Amino acid sequence: MxxxxxxxxxxxxxxxxxxxxxxxxxxxxxxxxxxxxxxxxxxxxxxxxxxxxxxxxxxxxxxxxxxxxxxxxxxxxxxxxxxxxxxxxxxxxxxxxxxxxxxxxxxxxxxxxxxxxxxxxxxxxxxxxxIAKQTLGVADRYVPRLIQAGKWKSTLLIGAPKTGKTTFLRDIARIISEGFPSERLPAKKVGIVDERSEIAGSLKGVPQHTFGPRVDVLDACPKAEGMMMMIRSMSPDVLVVDEIGRKEDTEAIVEAMNAGVRVIASVHGDDWHDVRRRPALEPLWEGNVFERFVEFAPHSKPGTIAAIRRPRDVTQAVSK
Amino acid sequence: MKLLGAIFIICASTGIGFALARNLKERTKQLRDMKQAITSLEAEMVYTMTPLAEACHRVSQQVPSPVSTFFSTFSDALQKGESSAYQAWTKSLASLKAHSCLQQSDLDVILQFGASLGQQDLEQQQKQVKLTLSNIDRQELEASEKQKRSENMYKSLGFLGGLLMTIILI
Known part of the structure; x- marks a missing residue:
């Protein structure tokens, strides 16, 4: 830590x-x-x-x-x-x-x-x-809000480009694979499907960033297919993917959920409301797939988090 | 005393004749080795996408000297960090010239191959390999014909020349 x-x-x-x-x-x-x-x-x-x-x-x-x-x-x-x-x-x-x-x-x-x-x-x-800069520790203080009863919650990171989503995602992947002793979280298996080679920055398949011991990376692999491959072959506890948005991605995430795998993903968007309107992401709301929504503040220092919501807060916001 | 001198002259000239004949034979063989080396290099490039330095190192272990030395020198030069692959190729070729029986026309073909080495994508690289191999083929054909024509001639010419010289001297 x-x-x-x-x-x-x-x-x-x-x-x-x-x-x-x-x-x-x-x-x-x-x-x-x-x-x-x-x-x-x-x-x-x-x-x-x-x-x-x-x-x-x-x-x-x-x-x-x-x-x-x-x-x-x-x-x-x-x-x-x-x-x-x-x-x-x-x-x-x-x-x-x-x-x-x-x-x-x-x-x-x-x-x-x-x-x-x-x-x-x-x-x-x-x-x-x-220049790839990995900032270790950016996600540390948000960990308690992304877990429940010692288990990771499926989380969607929402933010405009350059707001620090990927850096956060990378750090979360590291924390999951290393474990988080202060919250009594044991190390878990993490599967990263890295379509744009951005999360892990792999060179010849080997991640160049620090991730701890329990990370497996599918480098340059299409997300939807990669997630299924991961579930079938590497049995991860948590899947980490970047920039979801296509219909296949959503289907694969629902599939992962059904297999009992938690998903931590990022998506382009200003806030929850913006993302909510996307037709391709529709199935995610129906199944209540994500249990935490992390919103990144635009126009401020990258990595600034505006809010962390739960589905409950969000539905209230909608019904208002 | 005369007899000893005669034997000495004949031996020497026969030796020269045999050496010349051996040169011809060696050139053909070295061209063949070079062809084999370039074919292996192609396999390393196309099928396993091995970087040049490592690919050439492996190639150097598959062929006999002096072609092997050429490839290992090239590989070493790359690892030491030459400004371009062509430069490393040219330098290694210069030392090959000194230690092989290859002729200038053979070396030119090899030099030309080096000019594009590592600068192109797979497809173009393969074309270049094909072109080079066919060029070496041509050189090899020429070399082996020359070998057939002249090998025995050099050998007998060496012996007979020595004989002639002793007769004249006696």
């Missing part, structure tokens, strides 16, 4: 894939700012762009004539692929590569299609490295 919020994973892991000149540029800024880097954008013959805590920064300086060179773009691609681009066929089709530490590198450039479907990206002209 983490009493203080601890940020793990470091920007420096990304330096391994960058050419020396660019690393030198980044190292020229303040050490504390380096730790706050959220995104590094590298564009062909342009200056390096950093997103430091929401603030944009150009290196080596705005209006500088020095841009990223052709051979440096090639170098990055070589480092990302271990000089073996053919190993990244699948990743080039999706448009991003996960690297050590769970950081994600998005790609843009010339797209090659085959009968109208994207086959992959050649001639990469932009990289966008998103």
């Amino acid at each position: 983490y009493t203080l919020k601890v940020e793990v994973n470091s920007v420096k892991e990304v330096f391994d894939v960058l050419p020396k000149r660019l690393v030198h540029w980044i190292n020229s800024i303040d050490e504390r700012e380096i730790q706050k880097i959220e995104e590094i954008r590298i564009r062909h013959s342009q200056a390096l762009e950093l997103d430091v805590n929401g603030r944009v920064m150009y290196l080596p300086g705005k209006g500088s004539q020095q841009g990223v060179r052709d051979e440096e773009m090639q170098y990055i691609l070589n480092q990302l692929s271990n000089y073996s681009l053919y190993t990244l066929d699948e990743e080039l089709k999706r448009g991003y590569i996960t690297i050590k530490g769970g950081h994600r590198v998005g790609l843009a450039g010339k797209v090659v299609t085959d009968q109208g479907r994207v086959k992959g990206i050649r001639a990469v002209s932009s990289f966008n490295i998103r």
Whole structure:
């Protein structure tokens, strides 16, 4: 258990894939700012762009004539692929590569299609490295409200993009797998179906984030199918999925419920009312599938929780 | 004394003849080894998607020297962090040139293969392998024909040349 919020994973892991000149540029800024880097954008013959805590920064300086060179773009691609681009066929089709530490590198450039479907990206002209930051402990203080009689409740996390749903989800998965001694919760088996490789940030199937001992991950697997696979093959106590919304997802969740598996999921939306209106999610309300709703506050610091509701509160709110 | 000198000359020239003949034979064999290596490399790339450094390391264990040394040198260079795969390939090829019987035209074919290695997707990589293999095939055919034509000639020429020289000297 983490009493203080601890940020793990470091920007420096990304330096391994960058050419020396660019690393030198980044190292020229303040050490504390380096730790706050959220995104590094590298564009062909342009200056390096950093997103430091929401603030944009150009290196080596705005209006500088020095841009990223052709051979440096090639170098990055070589480092990302271990000089073996053919190993990244699948990743080039999706448009991003996960690297050590769970950081994600998005790609843009010339797209090659085959009968109208994207086959992959050649001639990469932009990289966008998103630094994965795992904040251990963000969910700790909400645990007592997400359990009952020593058991986890199925929970839906509701929030707009960038409000911290995934970070919360990740932390919950960790807490479940490690157990939570202060509430006398034993460690449980967690199955993560990670369609967008965002929760676990797996590299070759191995999660790059800290999850404790009892986590199984299906990486890059379609959610609905993945949930069924998990239930059949890994018998999890709790299933964790990201960004539900399609009809199949709902069906799979109801199915999981019937199998006695708890589900912790996230969904895009402003609050409970917003989500309630979605036709695809309808079956979830009929069966009272979720027993806790965590609403994330928009327009405030990511991770701010506006409310945690129970179905009882919600029905009252509706009948009012 | 004369006899000893005569024997010495004949032995030496015969030796030269045999060495030249062996070179021809070795070139054909090394080309064949190279073909086998590239085929294994293709299998590593296409079926198991092994990264180049590891794939080449495995390939180096499947073929005889000097082709094996070429692939292990290449693999080591990649692991040490060369700026591009092509650069590592070129360097390793230079040392292969010094230790093999391959001719410049053979080396050019191999060099050309290295230019695209690791820079393309699976499909293109496979095409490149096919092209390279057919190019090596052509080199091998040429080498084996040359071997057939000249191998025995070099051997007998070496012996007879030595004989001629002794006769002239005597």
